[in-house]
Amino acid sequence: MKAIAVDYTRPNHTPECFAEITIEQPTIGAKDLLVRVQAISVNPVDYKVRSSIQDKQSTPRILGWDAAGVVEQVGLQVSLFKPGDEVYYAGSITRPGSNSELHAVDERIVGRKPAYLSFEQAAALPLTTITAWEALFERMAIAPQTSASKRDKHILIIGGAGGVGSIAIQLAKQVAGLTVIATASRPETFEWCLNMGADYTINHHQPFKTELKKIGIQEVDYILCLNDTEQHLVNMAETIKPQGKICSIVETEHPLDMNLLKNKSVTFAWEFMFTRSMYETDDIQAQHEILNKVSTLIDQQVIQSTMTEHLGALNPENLAKAHTQLESGRTIGKLVLSGFAQ
Numbered sequence: 555m556k557a558i559a560v561d562y563t564r565p566n567h568t569p570e571c572f573a574e575i576t577i578e579q580p581t582i583g584a585k586d587l588l589v590r591v592q593a594i595s596v597n598p599v600d601y602k603v604r605s606s607i608q609d610k611q612s613t614p615r616i617l618g619w620d621a622a623g624v625v626e627q628v629g630l631q632v633s634l635f636k637p638g639d640e641v642y643y644a645g646s647i648t649r650p651g652s653n654s655e656l657h658a659v660d661e662r663i664v665g666r667k668p669a670y671l672s673f674e675q676a677a678a679l680p681l682t683t684i685t686a687w688e689a690l691f692e693r694m695a696i697a698p699q700t701s702a703s704k705r706d707k708h709i710l711i712i713g714g715a716g717g718v719g720s721i722a723i724q725l726a727k728q729v730a731g732l733t734v735i736a737t738a739s740r741p742e743t744f745e746w747c748l749n750m751g752a753d754y755t756i757n758h759h760q761p762f763k764t765e766l767k768k769i770g771i772q773e774v775d776y777i778l779c780l781n782d783t784e785q786h787l788v789n790m791a792e793t794i795k796p797q798g799k800i801c802s803i804v805e806t807e808h809p810l811d812m813n814l815l816k817n818k819s820v821t822f823a824w825e826f827m828f829t830r831s832m833y834e835t836d837d838i839q840a841q842h843e844i845l846n847k848v849s850t851l852i853d854q855q856v857i858q859s860t861m862t863e864h865l866g867a868l869n870p871e872n873l874a875k876a877h878t879q880l881e882s883g884r885t886i887g888k889l890v891l892s893g894f895a896q
Contacts, residue, residue: 555576555577555578555579555654555655555656556574556575556576556654556655556894557574557575557576557577557616557650557653557654557655558572558573558574558575558616558617558618558653558654558868558869558870558873559572559573559574559575559614559615559616559617559653560572560573560604560607560614560615560617561573561607561614561615571870571873571874571877572870572873572874573614573870574869574870574894575614577654579656580650580656580657580658581658582627582628582629582658583629583658583660584629584630584631584632585629585631585632585660585661585662586628586629586632586658586659586660586661587625587627587628587629587632587635587641587658587659587660587661587664588625588626588627588628588656588657588658589621589623589624589625589626589641589643589656589657589658589659589664590623590624590625590626590655590656591621591622591623591652591654591655591656591657591868592622592623592624592673592674592677592892592893593621593622593623593672593673593674593676593677593890593891593892593893594618594620594621594622594652594653594677594868594890594891594892595620595677595678595679595681595717595861595888595889595890595891596618596620596873596876596877596880596888596889596891597619597620597681597682597717597880598880599619599647599681600617600618600619600877600880601877601880601881603615603617603647604617604877615650615651616650616651616652616653616654617651617653618645618651618652618653618654619644619645619646619647619651619652619680619681620642620643620644620645620652620677620678620679620680620681620888621642621643621644621645621652621657621659621677621680622640622641622642622643622667622673622674622676622677622680623640623641623657623673624638624639624640624641625637625638625639625640625641626656628661629661632661633661634661634662634664634842635661635664639666640666640667640669640673641664641665641666641667642664642665642666642667642668642676642677642679642680642845642849643659643663643664643665643680643845644663644680644681644684644827644841645657645659645663645831646659646660646663646828646831646832647828647831647832648828648831648832653868653873655894660831660838661842662838662839662841662842663830663831663838663839663841663842664842664845665680665841665842665844665845665846665848665849666845666846666849667849668848668849668852668853669853670852670853670855671852671859673892674861674864674890674892675859675861675890676859677861677890677892678717678859678860678861678887678888678890679721679848679852679859679860679888680845681717681827682717682718682720682721682722682860682888683721683725683844683845683848684827684841684844684845685718685803685825685827686718686721686722686725686778687725687844687847687848688825688827688844689722689778689801689803689823689825690709690722690725690726690729690730690776690778690801691725691729691730693799693801693823693824693825694776694778694799694800694801694821694823695799696709696726696730696732696776697730698729698730699729699730699731706733707732707733707775707776708732708733708734708735708771708773708774708775708776709726709730709732709733709734709735709774709775709776709777709778710735710736710737710762710766710774710776710777710778710793711723711726711734711735711736711737711752711777711778711780712737712758712777712778712779712780712781712786712790713737713758713779713780713781714736714737714738714743714746714747714750714752714755714780715736715738715743715746715747715886715887716780716781716885716886716887717860717885717887717888718780718803719736719747719750719778719780720746720750720860720886720887720888721857721860722778722780723736723747723750723751723752724750724751724857724858725857726778727751727752727753728751728851728856728857729851729856732775732776733753733754734751734752734753734754735752735753735754735755735756735766735769735771735774736750736752736754736755736756737755737756737757737758737762737781738755738757738758739757739758739759740884742886743886746886746887750860754769754771756768756769758781758786761789761792762786762789762790762792762793763789763792763793766793773793773794773795773798774793774794774795774798775795775798775799776798776799776800776801777790777793777794777798777799777800777801778800778801778802779800779801779802779803779804780802780803780804781804782804783802783804783805783806783810784806784807784808784810787810787811787814788814791814791815791818791820794815794818794820795818796818796819796820797818797819797820797821798818798820798821799820799821799822799823800815800820800821800822800823801822801823801824801825802822802823802824802825803824803825803826827841860887860888861887861888861889861890862885862886862887862888862889863887863889863890864890864891864892865889865890865891866891866892867891867892867893867894868891868892868893868894869894872891873891876889876891
């Protein structure tokens with residue numbers, strides 16, 4: 555089968571950044587599905603892992619985690635899916651990635667593809683959706699319910715126009731019933747956040763406290779940080795309510811000064827959507843359930859896909875283009891590729 559791989563880090567503008575290789579079909583485990591991949595999307599984790607491959611690899615590394623496709627085979631202990639089922643998922647960072655024609659993945663982290671979406675639109679969602687859902691409803695323990703009484707609760711989403719922000723805005727508004735303030739910095743990103751359902755937007759290059767005052771808000775109950783945790787920590791400490799909750803997905807280079815949050819008794823949590831699959835936690839199947847819940851919300855047209863650009867077939871040139879575009883830090887929504895050129 556065909557796959558797109560990297561053997562060691564090269565600049566993503568060079569022709570050799572990725573290579574198309576031919577490898578054996580994956581052998582599936584007892585709980586695995588063998589999926590024929592129809593579409594994939596790229597995430598920051600893709601280029602971060604690519605950049606970390608410094609030494610020449612004896613076996614080229616297949617990256618990619620977001621995928622949508624059709625089940626071809628199932629393992630002996632599979633109970634959630636059957637051959638022919640259309641699925642979407644984010645895979646495991648500890649296994650070969652989805653930039654391949656066929657991909658082996660644990661059924662417990664796979665969801666039913668929304669019938670309302672194309673494979674391309676569906677592939678844009680899994681990793682960011684699971685990240686946002688876990689951050690909102692597990693790490694910060696926000697009740698997933700829509701009720702008028704929740705409208706007096708405010709969430710600030712830092713970096714609202716990216717992949718995670720685009721779906722987090724929708725979940726916070728449509729599922730949790732919160733008042734959503736998203737940060738952005740360009741006219742097109744402000745517009746995108748509002749189109750995703752944000753009630754307000756503020757500029758993350760300005761002090762949050764000043765920006766919030768402009769829209770008549772003093773403090774927020776929750777903060778979801780999707781961009782530069784170190785840079786925004788003081789801003790977050792100043793604008794979070796006493797006993798509020800902060801969740802971040804962005805690792806830091808230096809220790810954070812948690813004393814800034816002490817007097818307000820603020821809860822701080824990390825979110826990493828690969829935790830369940832990496833450690834095979836007892837509740838690993840929760841990701842299957844999350845994806846199915848969101849699939850239903852999409853089919854009910856409560857939530858929409860965050861795909862903004864289809865970059866063509868899955869080949870080395872287009873994949874390098876996707877990585878370059880994503881690394882620019884100016885991508886809105888999600889970039890998708892589909893199918894191998896014949």
